[in-house]
Amino acid sequence: MQPYGSVEGARVEALAQMEVNVEKDVAEKVGTPEGTDGSERVAAIEMADAPLKAMSMRRDIIAMLALAGSGHPGGSLSATDIVAELYFGGILTHDHDRPTDPARDRFILSKGHAAPVLYAALAEDGYFPLSELSTLRKLHSRLQGHPDSKVLPGVEVSTGSLGQGLSIAAGLALGLMSSGGDREKGMVPTVFALLGDGEIEEGQVWEAVMFSAHQHLGNLVAIIDNNDLQIDGRCSELLGLTGIAERFRAFNWHVLEVDGHDSVALNGVLSQAKAYTKGPVAVIARTVKGKGVSFMEDQVEWHGKAPSADQAAVAFGELGGMPGWYSECIEGGRA
Amino acid sequence: MTMDDTSKATRAAYGETLVELADEGVDVVAVDADLAGSTTTKKLGAAYPMRLVDVGIAEQNMIDVAAGLSLSGKIAFTGSFAVFGTGRAYDQIRNTVCYSKLDVKIAPTHAGISVGPDGGSHQMLEDISLMRGLPNMRVLVPSDYHAAKAAIRLAVATPGPVYVRMGRASVPRIYGADYRMEWERAIVLREGVDVTIAACGIEVAQALMAADALAERGIDAEVIDVPSIKPLPAADILASIRKTGCVVTAEEHSVIGGLGAAVAELTAEHLPVFLERVGMRDSFGTSGSLPELLTCFELDAPAIVRAVTRVRARCHRTL
Numbered sequence: 001m002q003p004y005g006s007v008e009g010a011r012v013e014a015l016a017q018m019e020v021n022v023e024k025d026v027a028e029k030v031g032t033p034e035g036t037d038g039s040e041r042v043a044a045i046e047m048a049d050a051p052l053k054a055m056s057m058r059r060d061i062i063a064m065l066a067l068a069g070s071g072h073p074g075g076s077l078s079a080t081d082i083v084a085e086l087y088f089g090g091i092l093t094h095d096h097d098r099p100t101d102p103a104r105d106r107f108i109l110s111k112g113h114a115a116p117v118l119y120a121a122l123a124e125d126g127y128f129p130l131s132e133l134s135t136l137r138k139l140h141s142r143l144q145g146h147p148d149s150k151v152l153p154g155v156e157v158s159t160g161s162l163g164q165g166l167s168i169a170a171g172l173a174l175g176l177m178s179s180g181g182d183r184e185k186g187m188v189p190t191v192f193a194l195l196g197d198g199e200i201e202e203g204q205v206w207e208a209v210m211f212s213a214h215q216h217l218g219n220l221v222a223i224i225d226n227n228d229l230q231i232d233g234r235c236s237e238l239l240g241l242t243g244i245a246e247r248f249r250a251f252n253w254h255v256l257e258v259d260g261h262d263s264v265a266l267n268g269v270l271s272q273a274k275a276y277t278k279g280p281v282a283v284i285a286r287t288v289k290g291k292g293v294s295f296m297e298d299q300v301e302w303h304g305k306a307p308s309a310d311q312a313a314v315a316f317g318e319l320g321g322m323p324g325w326y327s328e329c330i331e332g333g334r335a
Numbered sequence: 336m337t338m339d340d341t342s343k344a345t346r347a348a349y350g351e352t353l354v355e356l357a358d359e360g361v362d363v364v365a366v367d368a369d370l371a372g373s374t375t376t377k378k379l380g381a382a383y384p385m386r387l388v389d390v391g392i393a394e395q396n397m398i399d400v401a402a403g404l405s406l407s408g409k410i411a412f413t414g415s416f417a418v419f420g421t422g423r424a425y426d427q428i429r430n431t432v433c434y435s436k437l438d439v440k441i442a443p444t445h446a447g448i449s450v451g452p453d454g455g456s457h458q459m460l461e462d463i464s465l466m467r468g469l470p471n472m473r474v475l476v477p478s479d480y481h482a483a484k485a486a487i488r489l490a491v492a493t494p495g496p497v498y499v500r501m502g503r504a505s506v507p508r509i510y511g512a513d514y515r516m517e518w519e520r521a522i523v524l525r526e527g528v529d530v531t532i533a534a535c536g537i538e539v540a541q542a543l544m545a546a547d548a549l550a551e552r553g554i555d556a557e558v559i560d561v562p563s564i565k566p567l568p569a570a571d572i573l574a575s576i577r578k579t580g581c582v583v584t585a586e587e588h589s590v591i592g593g594l595g596a597a598v599a600e601l602t603a604e605h606l607p608v609f610l611e612r613v614g615m616r617d618s619f620g621t622s623g624s625l626p627e628l629l630t631c632f633e634l635d636a637p638a639i640v641r642a643v644t645r646v647r648a649r650c651h652r653t654l
Contacts, residue, residue, distance in 0.1 A: 156406065164399050164427055168400075171400035171403020171404045171411075204399070
């Protein structure tokens with residue numbers, strides 16, 4: 001008997017509906033195939049791939065956390081659409097077959113506790129088999145509780161201690177710029193760093209913010225996952241952390257604001273950010289913690305708690321089904 | 336190899352050696368935190384403006400910017416004073432440099448009590464202990480200018496994190512320009528059979544002076560310089576102690592977690608012998624001139640002589 005048969009049916013339905021919506025989106029944005037040249041069409045379809053991947057990634061995240069029994073769903077789900085857009089929306093230049101290609105763009109997950117979202121993107125892209133997601137947080141796994149660059153291809157640097165990723169990204173951006181010898185876009189890889197909003201309470205972030213603006217790091221993009229929640233409460237209440245865009249502007253950063261769950265808008269803003277060469281760009285992405293799972297959305301207690309198997313089943317119902325690798329795992333009795 | 340009067344600070348080797356390496360085509364960069372003049376990394380910037388990055392008074396950012404630069408393929412050195420360049424940025428060194436095993440060389444200057452008049456806030460006496468405890472980190476403590484040059488070159492030749500401890504004060508010359516430092520090797524500067532004095536950094540010169548004083552009393556001390564604190568030259572140290580039967584360590588650092596502690600751990604496990612540790616005895620420093628401070632905190636040659644007397648007395652009591 002298929003315990004999640006009905007969920008699987010719902011998944012197929014949801015995916016079908018999503019594909020219809022994506023086609024509609026593409027048609028609205030770039031017109032019909034006849035009305036545009038081929039390249040725009042290809043770009044638009046590539047862009048449209050991201051929401052589908054984001055859906056798969058959310059299922060992966062819930063599944064791997066349910067199997068691990070611990071981890072951070074809230075901040076992984078708030079960042080899912082952003083990370084999906086980077087990897088599957090044509091933003092990051094990268095190739096899973098050549099994870100150390102010098103010409104690749106770099107992505108640094110400064111909020112390392114959101115490791116599941118990075119692992120989901122890397123697995124969905126083909127850096128390692130999807131089935132390996134079942135090893136998250138287990139002994140001898142390459143999928144450590146926080147990303148470990150020594151063991152997992154695609155992880156640029158180990159993170160987990162908050163506040164460090166932007167400094168690392170800045171040093172890397174500077175090094176790439178001086179190695180490339182040319183500040184023109186296209187010649188120098190872009191470095192993207194994803195920070196939590198709570199994370200920017202770390203003083204070091206503002207050391208890096210000052211430094212990056214002063215160095216005119218035109219190949220650096222900081223994305224702030226602005227879900228307004230940290231472990232002890234709302235960022236806006238705990239430390240009065242509001243007006244993040246203004247704060248970055250005051251430090252001479254170019255700032256773009258976006259709905260962090262709107263694929264089309266995200267793609268536009270991230271493309272703009274990558275194309276901007278005069279200095280560092282901050283993308284303030286307004287997000288909802290736990291996005292996509294009704295009982296987790298905007299709930300602080302889901303910062304660092306794994307769903308039970310039953311809760312995961314409910315989540316899969318809302319996310320269009322369980323991942324294939326997860327059902328194989330359950331059937332294999334490995335849960 | 337004996338001391339002569341040519342005094343030079345270990346830090347003086349820093350910028351100079353980086354310039355030499357850049358001249359030789361090595362892709363070195365330095366990141367400093369508003370102390371490029373004091374650490375001498377400014378010399379690299381003067382010769383190669385793009386190779387020195389001054390991040391301002393921001394040591395945490397300094398370490399991680401260096402980490403980022405290493406990720407772009409460069410060998411990145413960090414500066415600042417030892418107290419800030421290790422203690423203030425310990426988490427960055429631990430969680431980014433060491434955990435990711437990056438090609439970052441933590442090489443601050445102004446370590447130890449020899450900073451002098453700046454006082455206890457600036458006299459870093461726990462850095463060896465902090466750095467030694469970190470997985471993937473190697474630790475070098477050069478004893479003179481030429482040793483510092485050799486230490487920087489050894490750090491460059493060794494992939495991954497390395498800590499090089501340098502000081503502000505001028506120290507007597509011990510080595511020639513041809514000196515090459517090696518991992519896990521101690522250098523026998525003076526052979527003897529009655530006691531081993533294992534020293535590092537500025538205490539090597541004090542140990543040699545102590546050996547002269549001991550010789551006048553008929554005690555034949557062996558003096559070994561231990562620049563490679565981690566990995567420790569276990570074979571060399573044990574070989575010396577097998578010959579002498581007792582050991583005194585001397586360092587410009589806390590006796591907790593430094594060379595003395597490392598030798599104590601080694602001998603306790605492999606060759607239990609009587610041991611005396613000359614070093615800071617779990618206290619902060621204070622303002623003063625270097626000679627005054629060496630005497631005040633019992634780090635000078637007479638203090639080493641007294642330690643030798645104590646350790647030999649204990650040996651004889653048990654015979």
